[in-house]
Amino acid sequence: AQSVTQPDIHITVSEGASLELRCNYSYGATPYLFWYVQSPGQGLQLLLKYFSGDTLVQGIKGFEAEFKRSQSSFNLRKPSVHWSDAAEYFCAVGGHNQGGKLIFGQGTELSVKP
């Protein structure tokens, strides 16, 4: 079955510290992978996406993610977290044979300590 797992429901990091949010997926074909961010009371904004090619992708707001096919993972990283990064983060997987459908993980809520 196709699925996305974000093992961490809630993470707290100190401002300026590095961040890694985990995402594991199960998908039968070549996956297209996405990270979205949802600030409180807001809609979802795309941070970055992976379709093919370089397995390290850069996104907006200083985020990056690395696709590791052998581990079925697409972890999101940021070297130095800012207080404004506090939000909920969603990993999603789709594919050419899915049309436009995305399967989302449960989300990881990020809190940032001053």
Place this chain on the structure above:
Amino acid sequence: EAQVTQNPRYLITVTGKKLTVTCSQNMNHEYMSWYRQDPGLGLRQIYYSMNVEVTDKGDVPEGYKVSRKEKRNFPLILESPSPNQTSLYFCASSAQYGPRSSYEQYFGPGTRLTVT
């Protein structure tokens, strides 16, 4: 500005009173979709549409209806809302054809629905 709009943004209603949440996109996208977001469950797809007059069930379609009479609009209809449909609803659209980057979905701002 390219965008997906939803109305209303907030709605409180009572059990059994029919309601419609509208969704409109101005990007000429073929694909449109409705999701509901519940704590701990992420986003789950309710219905989707590949193009005008083409709709299909997603993962949680029970209690919902949709229609796609125009390319830009994709309303979500709750014929007889129940309290378990209290949720945050998102409409999304994406281009179905063309470069692979079109699989990126653009989301509306969300509609918070409370059914009492």
